[in-house]
Every structure is written in C-alpha cells, then in structure tokens.
Amino acid sequence: MGIRSSRDVRRASRFEVLHQIYALGSASRSSLASASGLSTPTVATVVSELLDWGVIGEVCTEDSGGGRPRARLAVNPAxxxxxxxxxxxxxxxxxxxxxxxxxxxxxxxxxxxxxxxxxxxxxxxxxxxxxxxxxxxxxxxxxxxxxxxxxxxxxxxxxxxxxxxxxxxxxxxxxxxxxxxxxxxxxxxxxxxxSTMAELWFGAGRDARDLAVVTLGTGVGAGFAVGGTLVRGTGNAAGEWGHSTVVIDGRPCRCGNRGCLEAYVGAPGIMRQLRERVPGSPLLRPDSQTATITALAEALAAGDPVAEAVLRQTARYLGVGIGTLVNMLDPAVVVLGGWVTALLGRWLVPAATALAARHTFAPAFHSVRFETSALTGxxxxxxxxxxxxxxxxAGLGVSTSRDPARHTAAIATTTPPAV
Amino acid sequence: MGIRSSRDVRRASRFEVLHQIYALGSASRSSLASASGLSTPTVATVVSELLDWGVIGEVCTEDSGGGRPRARLAVNPAxxxxxxxxxxxxxxxxxxxxxxxxxxxxxxxxxxxxxxxxxxxxxxxxxxxxxxxxxxxxxxxxxxxxxxxxxxxxxxxxxxxxxxxxxxxxxxxxxxxxxxxxxxxxxxxxxxxxSTMAELWFGAGRDARDLAVVTLGTGVGAGFAVGGTLVRGTGNAAGEWGHSTVVIDGRPCRCGNRGCLEAYVGAPGIMRQLRERVPGSPLLRPDSQTATITALAEALAAGDPVAEAVLRQTARYLGVGIGTLVNMLDPAVVVLGGWVTALLGRWLVPAATALAARHTFAPAFHSVRFETSALTGxxxxxxxxxxxxxxxxAGLGVSTSRDPARHTAAIATTTPPAV
Missing domain, CATH: 3.30.420.40 (ATPase, nucleotide binding domain)
Structure with missing residues (x-):
C-alpha cells in the first residue's frame, strides 16, 4: 500500500526541479522536463509556483528556433x-x-x-x-x-x-x-x-544516480542514493556501514558491539593500530586524533615503514567494507570523504580500492568508479x-488545488522577480 | 542530470497503478490515486490506457455517496x-x-x-x-x-x-x-x-516499502526494495550480499574470493561445517545438498547435538550478514526465503536474527521485523x-501524446471488457 501522499509527490517534484536548476546553473522549462524526467505540465506547475514565491526568476530569454522565445530560469539568491x-x-x-x-x-x-x-x-x-x-x-x-x-x-x-x-x-x-x-x-x-545530499546536488551525483558516499573520520559511515534519491531507511538509520562486522569477536567498538569496521578504520582505530605496532611511536599524539593522523600522513610522505604498515592494515579492513558496499548496492560511483580521507586519501584510497577487488563479486567491481570528494568546502x-x-x-504553499491548465497560463503573465 | 526519460516515468506509473490493483484486489480510481501517490489525472490516463488494452476491466460500480457511481477496476485474467x-x-x-x-x-x-x-x-x-x-x-x-x-x-x-x-x-x-x-x-x-519483486507485489511489500529479501539455498543473496522500488544497481548487480566477506582470508568461495558469507551459510557451506565437525557423519549425503539439509532438519527436530552445533555455527555467520544488511539499509522488514530457509528456517531464523543484534547498530535493529516468506508457490x-x-x-502503446483531458472523458464511455 502506498505510504506516499499526493503532497509528498508534489514536494518531491518541486525539490527535483530545483535540484535540476542547481545542476544546470540556469535552465529552460523544456530542459528541466528532460533532465528531471517529470512531465511538461508538472514542470510548468512547479516552475510557476517557484516563480510566484520568488525562489527562482527568469534571468533571460533565448531563441527557440522560430517559436516563442524561451525563458531561462535560475535561482534567486537574494x-x-x-x-x-x-x-x-x-x-x-x-x-x-x-x-x-x-x-x-x-x-x-x-x-x-x-x-x-x-x-x-x-x-x-x-x-x-x-x-x-x-x-x-x-x-x-x-x-x-x-x-x-x-x-x-x-x-x-x-x-x-x-x-x-x-x-x-x-x-x-x-x-x-x-x-x-x-x-x-x-x-x-x-x-x-x-554529505550524500551534497554529493547528489553538487558532486558525483551530477552525472550518476546510484552513489555511495563514504565518510572516514572519527566515526565511519556511508550514505547511499538509489535512482537519484537519498536512501533513508525506515527509521532514517540507513548508512551505518561503519558498524558492520569485519572481524567476528574483534575489537570492541564504541557502539557496544565488537569487530565493527569503524573500530579499525576510524581515526581512533588507526591510532590503536599504530599503538599496537609500536607502543611508544613518536607519531602518536594521544590527546589529538587530528595531530596523530597528520603525523601519520607526514610519515607516509617520508616513506616511514611503520606508517606504511599501519596504512596497509587500514586499507585491508577498508577494502572489506568497500567490497560489501559494492556487492550489495552496485553503485556507479563510490565517493570517499571525511577528514581522515582528506589527510590519508592519497595513500589510503588507491590501496583500499585495489584490495576491495578481493572482496567483491567480480562483475560489479569492474563497473564501479572510485573518487575522493571533489566538493570545495x-x-x-x-x-x-x-x-x-x-x-x-516543503513549507511553501499549503494547497495546490488550482488546476494545471490555469497554472500553465499563469506562467506567461508572471512578472520575473528581480534577480 | 536525469537519466530517466518521460517514457520511463510513464511506464513506471503504468506499472505502479497495476501493482496497486493487484495489491488491492479491485480498486476505484480514487483509491488507486491515494495508494500509489500518483496524481488523479495520471491515474486516469493510465487506467484509460489499461482499459483500452483490455488489461483491466470495470468489474462493478459502487455508490460514491451521492455523486456519480464509482467504477471498481480489476485485472482481466483472460x-x-x-x-x-x-x-x-x-x-x-x-x-x-x-x-x-x-x-x-x-x-x-x-x-x-x-x-x-x-x-x-x-x-x-x-x-x-x-x-x-x-x-x-x-x-x-x-x-x-x-x-x-x-x-x-x-x-x-x-x-x-x-x-x-x-x-x-x-x-x-x-x-x-x-x-x-x-x-x-x-x-x-x-x-x-x-523473489524481491514477488515479495513486493504479493508478500511483505504489501505493507512495507523498504524490504530486504534474503535467499538461502545453494547460493546466497539478497534483493532490496527502497521506497517500493526494486534496487537494481548501476549494472543490475545489486544484491550480491552472499559474496560479502564475513571471515578475512576465510574459506574459498565459488566466486573466486575467500571468506564470503555464501561459503558458510549456503547449502555446500553448511555441508562443509558438518563434514569438518564429524567427517563421517551419517547426516552427510555427499551427492545431494537437498538430502543432507533435509537430514540435518530431521536431526534438529530430534535434538541431535551435532546438528545443533552446525546450526549455531551457521546462525553465527548469518547473523553477521543480516546485521550488515540492517545497518546499511534499515529496512522495515527482512524476509527470509529459499529452499534452505524452507528446511531449516524453524531453527535457523530465530537463532540468526537473535545473533544479528550483536552486529547491528542498536536503534536500527530494534525497528526491523524478520519474517520467513509467506508466499505460496x-x-x-x-x-x-x-x-x-x-x-x-512497457511494450503496450508507443505514444501517449493524447491530452489528459480527452483521456479522462474517454473513460466514462469505455465499454468494460468481459472479465
């Protein structure tokens, strides 16, 4: 039975049209219809609403090859x-x-x-x-x-x-x-x-609809998009990939379980690997995860063998986790981000993704693309x-009981807001 | 950028309306709109097409409380x-x-x-x-x-x-x-x-839109639905959950990797556990997976301690895998099926799902429901x-350029096909 209401569908259409205006920079109604897959009347209705509310404006008109000039729409930043x-x-x-x-x-x-x-x-x-x-x-x-x-x-x-x-x-x-x-x-x-929403709107999602966005920091997790839509799960709990077991009866994790991926590849897990290998390592800054991971990155750049061993071990577990993710969802792109990726990604991402092949059902692996996040900020x-x-x-307007035909007509007479 | 075309959207609407007719048995246009979340004009268009093609018929009319009697629609089996x-x-x-x-x-x-x-x-x-x-x-x-x-x-x-x-x-x-x-x-x-499609249409999907459908047989895998839609992945390879690593450097798997879940909980994996525990076990029928798993079920029913130990071990690995799946996707329901579930589910499902709690980020686990497949056939x-x-x-009709208003009018004059 349907759980979506008509209002949900209308809001989703509104959000999808705006998303495409961001993705395209500025866009005509017809390019929005083809980019979003929504029908022309739906796009016309949504555009009319967004114009009425001043969210978007008509920035210029373009020649449509003989017909009426086409308006280009853009977000109204002010x-x-x-x-x-x-x-x-x-x-x-x-x-x-x-x-x-x-x-x-x-x-x-x-x-x-x-x-x-x-x-x-x-x-x-x-x-x-x-x-x-x-x-x-x-x-x-x-x-x-x-x-x-x-x-x-x-x-x-x-x-x-x-x-x-x-x-x-x-x-x-x-x-x-x-x-x-x-x-x-x-x-x-x-x-x-x-972070998955940001990648969907401004990063890898601009040319892929099935994404996994991996975050490596103190905590570890992943967000997913399927068909261009964020996967939330029934209780908004999807993405707890970092609490998947990679070692049965392994290290305790802060979540209360044992052997979670996060306990091996989150910053505290990486620090623990360093400590177990060389208890008094000069790379360890017990008070600061950031300082330790930064020191590890500097040691990797200098070819330090302890740092390299810690990296290999981290990549091993991360490869298992990435393999699981690719096996389960077959995304077009896996984007890696988070502050640990920012510091160690240059070494960690190629090592982990190469090892992931050993943990992935072959055909899915060969079609997936790995990227570090290219978003600025x-x-x-x-x-x-x-x-x-x-x-x-979602909160703009409470009722759209107006009929689509009248709405379409209204567009032509709407005064563009100052942009 | 959108990869869906308008035709894809139209086909998806058609399929969704028909899905709801199956789910509801028979339905009025208005109940289809509310169940599918599609707009009333979209439902009217789709219903008109399906009537034209004889896929559905008007089975009866019902009182709409003063207005024009409402037609109830049902699939035309012939x-x-x-x-x-x-x-x-x-x-x-x-x-x-x-x-x-x-x-x-x-x-x-x-x-x-x-x-x-x-x-x-x-x-x-x-x-x-x-x-x-x-x-x-x-x-x-x-x-x-x-x-x-x-x-x-x-x-x-x-x-x-x-x-x-x-x-x-x-x-x-x-x-x-x-x-x-x-x-x-x-x-x-x-x-x-x-099997996920079957559950979506006729099983657990009738009251849940986020599903995982686990199949345990010779092979092991899972299908997913998110928001009522089958997750295919970019290359139709989603669901290879059975080839996720549960033991790093573990048993070889038929896929070429090591330590895959399938190598422990697929029928040949269960047979191997039995063989490793009691090499000449009378439960083993080396030529037949089905006969061995059947013998194991009979031994469990009789309280055989070897069979119980093999079951506990299988449940342990299956619990890890189920934990990963719940962590990643937070489904409303996990449906377990496949011939191994049919034979061993009575013991295996409660044991594995209880153990899964140790491998699941707590809040997601507490909201998930576990079921064995209730589909007949x-x-x-x-x-x-x-x-x-x-x-x-998808192949019915090539163009739907007719305008929705004309379509809506056409419905009232359509002669119901014999059902």
Missing part, C-alpha cells in the same frame, strides 16, 4: 539564506549560504571529548550562527532555516539525537533544546545523509543547508 | 498469460500464470551439477514450457512473455548471463540461445531480483512472471 551546521567529534562548523547555495561566511569552533555535552554543542552553534550572520551581514529575519548535522541515529520528525555513540548521547531532544536559542525553522539529520554543512532548503520548499 | 521460469542449481521450475498472476500449471525438472550447461538448461525450459501450456490448455499465441531467472549476474538488456559461479558460466548469451526454441518475448534476470518463478508482465506493459 530570496533568503540557509545555515548549515556540521557538529563533528572535533569541531562545530557553521556556514551561511544564499539561496543559490553559495557560501557567504563560515565559522569553526573546536570541540573536544571533554566538552561534547548537548549544552556545549548548542553554545557553539549559537555562537557560530551569530558569527556567520554578522560576517555576511545577513539579518536573522532573512534566514529561512537552519540545518544541523549530528553524528549517529537521528529521529528527524522529532528532532531527536536517538543514539550518538561517539558523544555518548541517547535520546537527546536536540531541536527542543536548540530552538529557544535560535527561534527559526530547524532541521536535524546526520553527516552521512548530509565542507560537504556536511552544505548538506545540512540543503536540508534547510528542502524544509523551506 | 487477457493473456505469462510464464515464469526459475533455473536453480538443483531444478528448473516453470509456471504459467494468467494475467491476474494466478498460477495455472507448474512443472519441475531436476538439474544436477553434471548437467548444468546452458544447453541442458534450455532443453529443460523448452520441455517445461510445453508441459505447463499443455496442462493449462493455453495456446502459445496467448502467452505475452516468458521471464527466466538464472543465478548470478545478468545483463538484462542483452539477455546475457554475465557470471554464474555456481554453474561456471561466463558471458552466456542465454536469450539468444533460447529464442529460436521459444520465439516469444523473453526476459532474463536473477533469483534475487525475482515459488517466489522466483512468480517474480520471473512479473518481469514478463512488466515487459508486456
């Missing part, structure tokens, strides 16, 4: 602003974007394991939002929404962090706690979903901003 | 027949269905490891089709398509078995070989896709028949 917040294990990054999703200002505040209670995080978000709006000169009233990414399992509808093992949070009503400090539309999700705060944009679009 | 063929490692099963997907006749022929060349299989399919059409009294001209499921990786468009490790087939142009013997529309896919031949139906529907 229509409003969205904020995206990436709460990671080691920092809180806040970015403000205009409605064309161009970054306007950014702020990053350190977070450490002694200061990651919900209150500490909320303080940093509040300061971060104040800082970026100040820097960009954006009045708070022009912010249409704030998206926040927090690691772990998220109940989106309730705005609750259900389980964040790396923070030891359980059932934290995050949005309820944040909203008195930032009384604006707030959206909560996790970094796997956010932070894909997680960008993805969180996209969630805020999605929420804003 | 419109044609589809055949579904399940080529497994141990048999070839052929079923003929009417267009309401009710089975009319079935045939099963044994296949053994000495006789699984493509020619052997094709002989059995040809004989099977002849047998079921004869039994059901269906003229060959009334068959609108034949769907064939073959294990392993399938190139659907080319009709090629790309890689079937359990048959040692590589690049077998199966449809090209079969079509001179059965000159009818032929469709090729694999059992993971077929063979879900693989049924799914193969659904693929033939899908192909038949």
């Amino acid at each position: 229509r409003g602003f969205v904020v995206g917040v990436d709460v990671s294990e080691t920092y809180v990054q806040t970015d403000v974007f205009d409605l064309a999703l161009q970054p306007r200002a950014s702020d990053r505040q350190a977070l450490d394991t002694g200061h990651n209670h919900p209150g500490d995080v909320i303080d940093r978000i509040e300061r971060g939002v104040g800082a970026v709006l100040g820097t960009a000169g954006v009045p708070r009233a022009d912010v249409v929404g704030i998206g926040v990414s927090v690691p772990g399992r998220i109940d989106r509808a309730g705005g609750v962090s259900v389980f964040a093992p790396n923070f030891a949070w359980r059932q934290v009503p995050f949005i309820e706690l944040l909203s008195p400090r930032l009384p604006l539309p707030l959206y909560l999700d996790n970094p796997l979903k956010a 932070n894909p997680i705060s960008l993805g969180a901003g996209i969630f805020a944009l999605e929420g804003f679009l | 419109r044609g027949f589809v055949v579904g063929v399940d080529v497994s490692e141990t048999y070839v099963q052929t079923d003929v269905f009417d267009l309401a997907l009710q089975p009319r006749a079935s045939d099963r022929q044994a296949l053994d490891t000495g006789h699984n060349h493509p020619g052997d299989v094709i002989d059995r399919i040809e004989r099977g089709v002849g047998a079921v059409l004869g039994t059901a009294g269906v003229p060959r001209a009334d068959v609108v398509g034949i769907g064939v499921s073959v294990p392993g990786r399938i190139d659907r468009a080319g009709g090629v078995s790309v890689f079937a490790p359990n048959f040692a087939w590589r690049q077998v142009p199966f449809i090209e070989l079969l079509s001179p013997r059965l000159p009818l529309p032929l469709y090729l896919d694999n059992p993971l896709k077929a 063979n879900p693989i031949s049924l799914g193969a028949g659904i693929f033939a139906l899908e192909g038949f529907l």
